[in-house]
Amino acid sequence: MKHESNERTSFDKSKSFEPKIVAFLCNWCSYAGADLAGVSRFQYPANIRIIKVPCSGRINPLYIVKALYNGVDGVLVSGCHPGDCHYISGNYFARRKFALVKKFLEYVGIESERVQFSWVSAAEGVRFAQIIDKLTNEIRKLGPLTYFRKGSTCKGDQT
Amino acid sequence: MDDQNRIMSKNDVHKKAMVIGGGIAGVQAALDLADSGVEVFLVERAPSIGGRMAQLDKTFPTNDCSLCILSPKLVESANHPNINIITNAEIEKVEGFAPRFKVRVRKKPRYVDEEKCTGCGICMTKCPVKIPDAFNVGLCDTKCIRIPFPQAVPAVAIIDRVHCIYFKRGKCRTCERFCEPQAIDFDQKEEFVDIEVGSIIVAAGLTEFSAVSKDEYGYKIFPNVVTSMEFERILSASGPTQGHVLRPSDKKEPRKIAFIQCVGSRDSTTGNEYCSAICCMQAAKDAIIITEHLQNVEICVFGMDVRAHGKNFDKFIERAQTEHRTKFVRARVASVDVNPANDDLILHYDSDGHTRREDFELLILSVGLKASPFLRRLAALLDVRLDDLGFVHTTTFTPVATSRPGIFVCGSISGPKDIPESVIEASGAASSAGAVLKSFPRRAIVVDYPPEVPVDDGDRPRIGVFVCHCGINIAGCVDVAKVVEHAASQPYVVYSQEFMFACSQDSQKLIDDKIREMGINRVVVAACTPRTHEPLFQNTLRNSGLNPYLFEFANIREQCSWVHQKEPDKATEKAKELVEMSIRKAAYLESLFKTKLSVNKNVLVIGGGLAGMSAALDLAQQDFHVDIVEKNDHLGGNLLRLNYTLDGYETKTFREHLIDQVQTHPLIKVHRNAEIDSITGFIGNYRTVVRYTNGRNIEFNRADMHDERVEIDHGVVIIASGAKEYEPNEYLYGKNQNVISQRELEVRIAESDSSLQGIDSVIMIQCVGSRNDKNPYCSRVCCSTAIKNGIRLKQLNPFVHIYVLYRDVRTYGLKEMYYKKAREAGIIFIQYDEESEPVVEEFNSHLTVRVKEKIIGKILRFSPDFVVLSNGIVPSEDNKSLSQALKVPLGADGFFLEAHVKLRPVDFATDGVFVCGLAHYPKDISETIAQAKAAASRAITVLSREEIESEAKVAYIHENRCNGCGLCVDICAYKALEIDPQRKVVTLNSALCKGCGTCAASCRSCAIDIRGFRDEQVLAALDVLRWDRK
């Protein structure tokens, strides 16, 4: 695609691409898991920006679409494991919604690596670090998300 | 904390209690008391609270992450204004009598100043001495100065004096050099504190049996033999192997794993003849988790009876067997050898009458629980009686009382029990302890904050940003000066500053000064994690006259400097962005207030059996008015049909006294022949219409007595509606008069009925109407009932032969002693398989029984005088309508489903409704009483407040956007949303809302938003990440 390749060439090749990833973490498990990764000094790539939310159930699909539209290269939503939800069932409702959001975005052609969901408990510091590692590497390989973001696409631009 | 100094009590004399032991039982008891207006001193011997539960990986039968569910409770107790946590401390002396005890507490030195330590953990990284990590049961090392575990409360370091080089050789003091808050104090001495309290709860727990003394299993001899507690740590994601199941010798994944059950339980050779109650389920849980970690693993559990006597336990065991390839083998392992070539273990055991040997790659010993060596001294200090087994003595009718008035117990200290039972007893003990404190006023917490400066959405934000170095924790990696500079350049930021420690007293003062001086109306702090430090800074805001919600935290330590230690440039960039995101969000912050609801102080108790009466009495003892609605024309419920207890007490005296107390108590009103017609309202404000089914039969006259119906206003509801006995149609019951139920037998025994004279043999059949397809759960009490009646019958007629046909004998915990007694009395126990149930037939009015003995597989025949059926317990058919009326759920078995099986065993997601007794699940007398008391205690935490406060960060509705589709109403677990039928829009009861936001995220019209996490705020933070911004 034209504008995509343009983007890639305009991009400074001297350093490897560093994606920007936003992670929405539930307050009770995943945010605590991220804290535990910190307390345990598990190192992971610095590409991630965490936004704390009360529950994975709080994540409106609009947030995910909005993040991509802003040109964020990847989105992670993480909550408590099934059964552990501090709000009893928020993560179960979220799981239904996320399944459809993820599958749909993938279907229309957004790389599935860019929108990820996970369960991370308060005891899973390692797992949190591993997930961030994995996501960052995958998205780094994909390169920047240019084809949906506001301002870099223009109607009728395709050939 | 600053909080501590500013809290002043109106009266010096107020309700005070001490809780000894900071495990889950102690923490729950402390929280219940504290929420009921009691000042609590929570004394813990270890350096942090949390107890055993903090060390567990998952909890059965839901496999919840143990720490995930425990940690919020620990943090809550640390932040509770009514709880004083005293760790690393022991009881030294107890003087006086209830309600005026004087307790001397010995605080052992930590060598770290608790006030100064910020829990940053730098000392741990610098200390040169490694010592075995007690939290990981010695499986890995920690440092000589350490925070016991990452989520420890309090998060304060402690020095192990024995191993410390400085204490040994007078040199080192490395930690001191690196401790920027200067918290290390090598001169710290032990301190004695005298505390006056009205009542005491002992929750000091148990300890594990030391597997070393069962040397035939090779523990500490062969490398691949571990105990169940060690294995919990191995399974834990935060444990020594980070959750990878690796065996110790070669760090390889084992493919064949054995569990040996009852190591140090049910075992006369070790002197511990009781059952430890939790190990069967723990092994099943571990097995399930293992198969989730490892492919193609084979698991074998060697044990005796599978004791799955709790709610959903049998289903869990079945899952382990069918879905998780776990074999339960009924065998006692005689000895364990090692294969020196590969460190595999060779188990020798007898099964099906054959001696077998089998190799395993890893062996887990399910070690039992036993009284802690400290208990004897503690009991002597408290002057409470211990039983023969070394546990604190309690009775069936007083499950949380000790021999000394004013001192109560909960948790496993009075005998092995699982987490929910411990939590139930904790609340129960809190109720009893609270009753002792009745004459003292509640502790009124008055904090003299200055009046709040009004700040609302329309005010132009004036943001102050404070960035913390956290010593070198943040500044060692992140260039703090750059972050401060970046913050200063952001819109609306009027001030920014860095601090060495933002949380220190002097920094707090400076923040306060700056807020006032600069007219700051929103504050951003960039430091550690909000999970521990948000309350502190919110308090600073309050002291400066700002609403505490005008605060935003940027976590640049746990989520930045600590995880990008080797990338200081990137970490600095990230910190700048995180702070910027917080600033953007802060611009949209608004003052938030908690909704207040008045609380009606009356209680409605549904059911007048043992549970309902016990709960009602506990409530009335603390001066709350109770209405009991009983559908029969008399009180007593199932208790009327119990004549004596397993431990030999007659129930009659107890029962009559209980009924009499309830009937004569001026604060209890009993509605007989009454049913619930309708219940409306919510916590604090219920209105129930009671309908009389058979005339009007109220204890006390009321003006409305002539109505068929009566309205009751109340603040909470306790469901104690009981359950009923299964009515069998199998085994010729109802067809042959000599086939009777255990209850019928019990009556005959109690009355020394002539039919029992001169008989030769009795067959008891267990699991009638339990553990089958229709009722796939264990009725919990029937094994004990059979043994109880068997022993009595033997006493009445020593010549009678008694045969008990059973599937598993589930005399869990201390009940095991009666199983032993029964066998000693000559009662024969014969196991049968679910697939081949006993057959009862009648020939010429004589009964014959055929059964296939499970182990040897032979058919045995009997011609008994009586066949006694141990009928299970089935839920009441009223449960369904009650669950609908109260909007609380039933489980698949038809019993009420509590909010959380482990930690909220009497609560529902819907606030203000509680459950106890058989309505919840089958249980015995003492468990019912404990749960009834627990329900009372939970109710009192609501009733003792003048107002209920909601969360501040709750939903709100944009009515102009709402289409009234009702999706949010379906989703809300707390029933906080309702459609207004007139206006066709959703309305929120913000007092019930917990702010999870699931409703908001599901609304297509964005007609719901969550304060503190508003769409606008999230978008503002996201905007910082726009690709074209840099």
Add this chain to the structure above:
Amino acid sequence: MKRVESELITNVEELLEDKKIGFFMGYENGSLPLRTSPCFVKEKEDVQRLVWNCFCTNNLSVYLVSLIPELPAGTKVGILCKGCDSRSLVNLIVEKQLKREDVLIMGISCSGMINIDKLTGNLDGGRILEVEENEEEVILKLDTGEQRFSRKDSLYESCKNCTHPTPSVYDILIRVGEHAPKSVCPDPMIAKFRQKERLERWQIFERELSRCVRCYACRNACPNCYCKECFAEQTKPRWFGLSNELSDVLFYHLVRILHQAGRCVDCGACVRACPEKVDLRLFTRMLVDEVKERFDYEPGLSPNDSHLLGVFSTDDTQEFMVEVD
């Protein structure tokens, strides 16, 4: 067709006469040939205007949400519903926009609607004088002669892959042949699209939607799009730009389609409404299939159903979640 029409007319006449309904919504012939338009019949004498043919494409349930509150309380509306229309209507009941007692559903088991473009695109400039249809064919009588079209080949795509031709819920049912529910899952078009490379999928998505002029005709035609204030037009916050820039257009469609999850009955109204002929079904139908496969859920089959996203099962699959190790 004549039988159906007369049955319809007789039914409506009776209903009006017995005051069982306040008025009736059906179809009448449009001003152009091969077109029908919604017909609101209140008086008995207007009943004869009602028609039934293979051009009765409109999903009439779209009118109900705004209409019913305008009517005098207690007025019952009779409505002619094809399979898809009835499911839209039932979904509106599930979503509390209607009450079951507000409507009298005259169901009609439907053989599918004809895409006029497939006929008119093949006319040789003749003027249509008359239209006849039978089970196999649609016959256009032109001033230049007669032209026959296979009914099957001329159906709308949504009708070709219709799963519930017979209304799920009705008070009166007019039968036109037997039309049992059938499973067309996944829709062949969707299955084919899934097979394409990611980049090609995105290019098609972009190409289709790049024609969108944001006239919102799709939204107006959709019975599910009844929001008082669409997210697309909200301020506080403004979710995305109002421009016709592609990213803004895509944002609108991505979210509008996601909002259809578990609600879309694949009636095809959005596609027919689109002036730029954007093939929205290529995307909406994906979620219909996904919901059916993943949750075994089809919206609009019973007024007692729960909303797909208002319930959950602890066993919902989570294979889409990220795993490490």
